[in-house]
Amino acid sequence: MTTKILCIAAVCALGITTSAKAQLINVDFNAAGPESPTMSGAAVLGNPGDTWNGIDGDQDGVYGTYIPLVDSNDNTIVGSKWSFTTGHGLYDDAGGTTTNPSALMEDYMYGGNGNEGGTISGLVAGDTFTLVIYGAGDQSGQGDIMTLSGDMTGGNTASTLDTSAIDRDITNGIGDAYNTFTGTIGASGEITIVLNPNTTVDPNNTNSALDGFQLSEVAAPEPSTYVLLGLGMVGLLVVNARRRPIV
Secondary structure: OHHHHHHHHHHHHHHOOOOOOEEEEEEEEOOOOOOOOOOOOOOOOOOOOOOOEEEOOOOOOOOOOEEEEEOOOOOEEEEEEEEEOOOOEEEEOOOOOOOOOHHHHOEEEEEOOOOEEEEEEOOOOOOEEEEEEEOOOOOOOOEEEEEEEOOOEOOOOEEEEEOEOOEOOHHHOEOOOEEEEEEEOOOOOOEEEEEEEOOOOOOOOOOEEEOEEEEEEEOOOOOOHHHHHHHHHHHHHHHHHHHOOOO
8 A cells, every 4th residue: 555655656756747839039229320230149048059139229120110030049939029119229239348248238228308118019918028128328427227117027136237347247236237037928928128317326327228138938847747646646545445354
């Protein structure tokens, strides 16, 4: 009796293995032209050789225009798009003081009217996300107040970023050149990034800066069918054991 229960329990344990879809979207904002190469490889997230979406000055067009996105393996993600939600410009600071990695941090989208940013759409409701937002301009004392809007749940939705022209190295960690947000994607399948100038760092600062972002989306795991079958078998075994006469 005990041996049978242990054997079936072992089968159930093997059935607990679950699989979950995971994808990484990388976006690097840069000015048009060969002086602004698009980032590739790993930043805070990712691996060597990862593909990045390079969104440059030739693509900003009319506000609300959707730009299709690919994942880090250069595969098209059906329905996944970026759209600018406010007026903006794109600036290249090649040859500046930025390091680690320079292709991402030396060029950026900027705005001077507040509430700058854009929307990532076509995400899957119920999936969890980790969003790393990079923000560093080229003015001393420049900084961002980052917020997310939409119907996400859990995690954090607001953060302050302090940056400067001489300190845009992502290895300095959270709060310097990037911030990390987490949560669960809501029914709309959208996340909007909102940037405002951080006037606490510099009262005269009127520009926000967005170098790029990385969005890791992970589907909620589904239990294996074998788990349910295994649990049912254990239940039947226990019932049958109770029906046996005591010797």
